[in-house]
Amino acid sequence: MSPTTPDYLPLLPLVELADCSAQLPRPTMASIVSQEVRVFRVPDDASDTAECSARFGIPLEDGANTIVLRFKKESREQSAAIVALADRRIDVNGAVRRALGAQRVSFAPREWATEQCGMEYGGVTAFGLPRDWPILIDTRVMERTRIVMGAGVRSLKLLLRPSTLLTLPNASVHDLLKT
Structure with a gap:
């Protein structure tokens, strides 16, 4: 890790990826x-x-946090995800709707979201979502040195540089905050 390593890193019970691969959703x-x-x-x-x-x-x-959404665009129901900092409120019906070019946006029902993602509720992550889903990342996420987010299961978390999110298919950065 670099000189910007978070102070909390020594407190985290880190595990090797190989040691937890059976617990993580395959995608x-x-x-x-x-x-x-x-x-x-x-x-x-x-x-x-x-x-x-x-x-x-x-x-x-x-x-x-990664939040799964359903939205209507060009008369078709579609899915997307947003990644936002835990201490922020996202403007779903304004900024998110505009970023998606959607007519309507809503939070995906819990059961539907977990089934579609193949992840546990409360552990959903942007990593491994269906490849055709847009992933909207709030600009404030990109301003952090490191972020902690779900790993697809509730028993594990991920620690990463925010720029890693930009390697995901259909990932883009937007100002998504409620003003």
Whole structure:
């Protein structure tokens, strides 16, 4: 890690990718295997963003959440994901709708989202999503040195540079905050 290594890094129970590959959803594993991504274990009582931040001393502004959306564009229902910092409120019906060029945007139902992603609720990550989904990344995510985000399962988290998100298919950066 570089001189900008987060202070909380020594507190994270890091694991080798090979040691957790059986736990990760296959598409997630395939998506991160060649990236500079660190994986760490999270106890069940610390898997939610706020609890994870408190347990490991991770500032909330380093926590990034992936949210699955459904949207209507050109009379077709489609899917997308947004990646935003945990301490921010996203403008879904304004900025996100405009970025997608959508007529209507809504949060995907929990069961549908987990089935389509092949990931656990509360652990959804941008890594391993269907390749045709747009992934909108809020500009504030890109301003962080490192981010912590879900790994597709609630028992693991990912630590990475935000620029790694730009390697994902259909990933783009937008100002998505509520003003």
